[in-house]
Amino acid sequence: GESVGLHLPTLSVQEGDNSIINCAYSNSASDYFIWYKQESGKGPQFIIDIRSNMDKRQGQRVTVLLNKTVKHLSLQIAATQPGDSAVYFCAENRGTYKYIFGTGTRLKVLA
Amino acid sequence: GAVVSQHPSWVICKSGTSVKIECRSLDFQATTMFWYRQFPKQSLMLMATSNEGSKATYEQGVEKDKFLINHASLTLSTLTVTSAHPEDSSFYICSAAPRADTQYFGPGTRLTVL
16 A cells, blocks of 8 residues: 555654654655654644655755665754654655655654 | 745644645645645645645545635635534645646644534
8 A cells, every 4th residue: 555654653852963854755656755744732843854856955054865775765954952742753755745754753853 | 935835734623524624835836736735743644635726636545525625716725624523633734836847845734623
């Protein structure tokens, strides 16, 4: 069936360290991927996206890597800060309006 | 830009009553809006796709008579939870899509049914 899953439900990192959040997807037809951050009691907030014709895309303190061979997506956060504590979701899109969301990873930043 | 609002942000109601949640795109038009449901510590589950001027498309397992969706304009979609029961308590999130590969999410509505 269709699925976008995550390897780790909870990730704890020390403040200042780098964080890596992983996501596996199952449909090779997906051509657009998005990472969202969701803080408690709020809606998802767009972080970064990547299209299937790219392997890597960088933003401010964040990098998304796409490995189409193994259908794997990762979000790297540099110099993790307390404000980065949230749940992170990956989502895939296949050129339609519908997104499929992964299960989510909670990132805890330790002081 | 690209702001989506939801109203109310939280609501508490008695079992058996109906609750309407509004989703508005404030600075753009969206032919398509989506309604998601999210249980605690879980991911977003797509409930239905709302298309302006036509009937909503519901995902498998979502009761269309219980979750009424109206998309009367390019900036407003409403979700009405009819005859709400405690198991309908959840966090409801909408998103608005100005184009196929872009969705902007609202802040969510916390529904508690007593």
